[in-house]
Amino acid sequence: MGTDAPLLLAAVSLLSALQMGFLARRVGLSRIAHKVLPPSVTGPPEFERTFRAHQNCVECYPVFLVTLWSCGLFFSEVTAAVAGLVYIIARQIYANGYVKSTKKRLPGFYLTMAVFVTLSLLGLVGILHKILHKYFKIHL
């Protein structure tokens, strides 16, 4: 199994998981810096923005993984892996901007959306193409 598993998708997935760990750690450090003790999630604006930046990435992450693998398995592994790297960069721009101000989260947010549209559209095309081929014998 290991040798057949899509290497680039796995590499991008693991890289993005490490990024999630990095963003979670930043929330922990922000808790210490602003003296916000768990289980509280409210505090100074900078803490709340750091916290919400991470939460937004938590909300997006499983959606990212599904669209990454859909595009990678049914359309093109290289295209998906490149889009996945752009996603990781987009999330970093988003989180770094959000920590500074609510408005500065927007460029990274829009880039994230662009990656989601790309990955899900290409994944949809790939899956529909295979469904037509397998269940309806239609070869486009």
Place this chain on the structure above:
Amino acid sequence: MGTDAPLLLAAVSLLSALQMGFLARRVGLSRIAHKVLPPSVTGPPEFERTFRAHQNCVECYPVFLVTLWSCGLFFSEVTAAVAGLVYIIARQIYANGYVKSTKKRLPGFYLTMAVFVTLSLLGLVGILHKILHKYFKIHL
């Protein structure tokens, strides 16, 4: 790999990912409608219900994916895919109801639980069956 990957599970996964995007967007629109600026997550009751409906789906989503694929790979792909479609419908009933009132989230909630019980039980049966076969040479 792409041609061997389970097509129906992938299709249902991608569809559910698009639904997650739809529910996230609804929170964004509710922010605008109720003038709740990020990073705040508190506001009028309708906004808070819309927000919590999405959060609950975020909490459920990775659990759904794991039970969907467990059932689909080790019990039956068609059964899992059908249950997965019911899950997507259940989550939509849940979220649409929750936006209206806290009580109206319940029908969709119970249907979601029914799908989780089905998918995880069948996945468990399938996996245990294969473990007995592979590691204990027991053929049921």
Place this chain on the structure above:
Amino acid sequence: MGTDAPLLLAAVSLLSALQMGFLARRVGLSRIAHKVLPPSVTGPPEFERTFRAHQNCVECYPVFLVTLWSCGLFFSEVTAAVAGLVYIIARQIYANGYVKSTKKRLPGFYLTMAVFVTLSLLGLVGILHKILHKYFKIHL
């Protein structure tokens, strides 16, 4: 596909998904015990700790799945499965401790971090090893 799919990784994934369901149910029971009606997520300290314990597991869960499968597919399935079982135990210690007091979440938290470091490092080694082999013809 079903017969080739990594059985131990699937078993650990399904077990951890059931644990997530168990922890979500505990939040529901805590809502009833402390009369915290949805969509509210604030209330007595014990409820808030129970809620945050589950939320933290929600944040960690997709990261766990990615590191589990990276290690299991590219390094060693048995090692990953054992580490995965330790993760499930660690999260239970964490959540049980957190319900009692904020400080008692720490032993389970540190054990969780140890599993994450192990799984992601071994996954990284396995993936880099295969990338060197496949794309650079370097056989270590």
